[in-house]
Amino acid sequence: MKNQAITQVIKSWEGQNQAIDVIFGKFDENHYLNEVAPGRNRGIYLLGHLTAISDLMLPIMGLGNQLYPAMEAQFVTNPDAADLPAPSIGVLKERWETINQTLAGHFALMEEADWLSRHTKVSEEDFLKDPSRNKLNVLIIRTGHINYHRGQLAFLIRRV
Amino acid sequence: MKNQAITQVIKSWEGQNQAIDVIFGKFDENHYLNEVAPGRNRGIYLLGHLTAISDLMLPIMGLGNQLYPAMEAQFVTNPDAADLPAPSIGVLKERWETINQTLAGHFALMEEADWLSRHTKVSEEDFLKDPSRNKLNVLIIRTGHINYHRGQLAFLIRRV
Numbered sequence: 001m002k003n004q005a006i007t008q009v010i011k012s013w014e015g016q017n018q019a020i021d022v023i024f025g026k027f028d029e030n031h032y033l034n035e036v037a038p039g040r041n042r043g044i045y046l047l048g049h050l051t052a053i054s055d056l057m058l059p060i061m062g063l064g065n066q067l068y069p070a071m072e073a074q075f076v077t078n079p080d081a082a083d084l085p086a087p088s089i090g091v092l093k094e095r096w097e098t099i100n101q102t103l104a105g106h107f108a109l110m111e112e113a114d115w116l117s118r119h120t121k122v123s124e125e126d127f128l129k130d131p132s133r134n135k136l137n138v139l140i141i142r143t144g145h146i147n148y149h150r151g152q153l154a155f156l157i158r159r160v
Numbered sequence: 161m162k163n164q165a166i167t168q169v170i171k172s173w174e175g176q177n178q179a180i181d182v183i184f185g186k187f188d189e190n191h192y193l194n195e196v197a198p199g200r201n202r203g204i205y206l207l208g209h210l211t212a213i214s215d216l217m218l219p220i221m222g223l224g225n226q227l228y229p230a231m232e233a234q235f236v237t238n239p240d241a242a243d244l245p246a247p248s249i250g251v252l253k254e255r256w257e258t259i260n261q262t263l264a265g266h267f268a269l270m271e272e273a274d275w276l277s278r279h280t281k282v283s284e285e286d287f288l289k290d291p292s293r294n295k296l297n298v299l300i301i302r303t304g305h306i307n308y309h310r311g312q313l314a315f316l317i318r319r320v
Contacts, residue, residue, distance in 0.1 A: 004276055005165035008292050012300045037197030037315060116164055132168050140172045147304040151311035155197060 003112040006136060010107050013139055016146040017100050020050060021093075023153050029089040036155045041080045043156050044089055046149050048075035051096045054103065057142060061135045062120050063106045068095055110135075163272040166296060170267055173299055176306040177260050180210060181253075183313050189249040196315045201240045203316050204249055206309050208235035211256045214263065217302060221295045222280050223266045228255055270295075 024032060024047060032043030041049070052071040058064045066072065074084065087095070115136040118127035127133055184192065184207060192203030201209070212231040218224045226232065234244060247255070275296040278287035287293055 148311035151308035
């Protein structure tokens with residue numbers, strides 16, 4: 001039997017991903033070229049950012065290489081800039097979907113011991129000192145990160 | 161021994177609370193009377209909102225009554241309005257702290273079986289159909305809710 005608490009954390013991550021799908025399914029692509037608020041990131045940048053951060057979960061959790069490594073410089077290392085060449089919203093939505101399905105496929109096969117094992121950015125020595133620096137923690141933090149930017153993206157779809 | 165996954169979910173909630181403390185500790189009180197973006201909620205409203213939602217965790221998790229029931233109408237049922245009489249930022253920060261400490265005190269005594277038991281807003285019948293409608297889920301959802309508004313509050317403290 002799976003660990004119920006871990007199952008719920010995974011479900012919460014899936015729910016956040018779906019909430020992002022809803023936001024980017026509401027208007028035509030041009031709408032997401034707007035900033036979420038004056039002087040803040042554009043919708044398209046935040047979708048790229050969330051996609052790139054989820055892509056980085058693959059190596060951090062020891063599940064493989066990034067699927068779209070070039071996105072890291074574009075949407076993580078560098079801030080938003082309207083003159084940066086970026087994939088279209090349509091392409092970003094496809095990548096977001098592909099990465100989430102890839103991760104979900106791995107998650108379905110992971111047992112409790114896998115979730116509680118160390119992620120690849122922490123040394124064995126440091127992990128012994130703090131066993132919470134595990135793969136489950138990566139998922140918890142990343143789920144929170146989606147929620148954080150979803151709060152900002154909400155400004156694109158809600159008048160108040 | 162405590163369930164490690166549940167311990168990490170609690171730790172993540174505590175981390176979010178601390179991140180809110182950092183935001184509201186950065187400037188003098190007047191700063192938080194500003195809207196996070198033009199036409200959006202003010203900082204003071206969001207602090208009241210987060211405090212009232214955390215206060216509601218007490219009855220939802222069967223841990224007691226709200227400490228500040230009047231805040232529900234002010235910061236949950238009703239939207240932000242500059243002419244609403246609101247407690248000062250200082251008072252709200254004290255209440256936020258009191259509620260979080262009260263919850264943390266309860267959480268420290270809860271065992272895995274308590275976390276996986278149903279919350280008070282779901283019937284026994286519906287809980288049998290979906291056992292994830294438990295107290296742990298309330299904590300996961302509320303932690304995400306803090307993150308969501310923290311993404312908006314970040315606009316009050318970051319120029320970009």
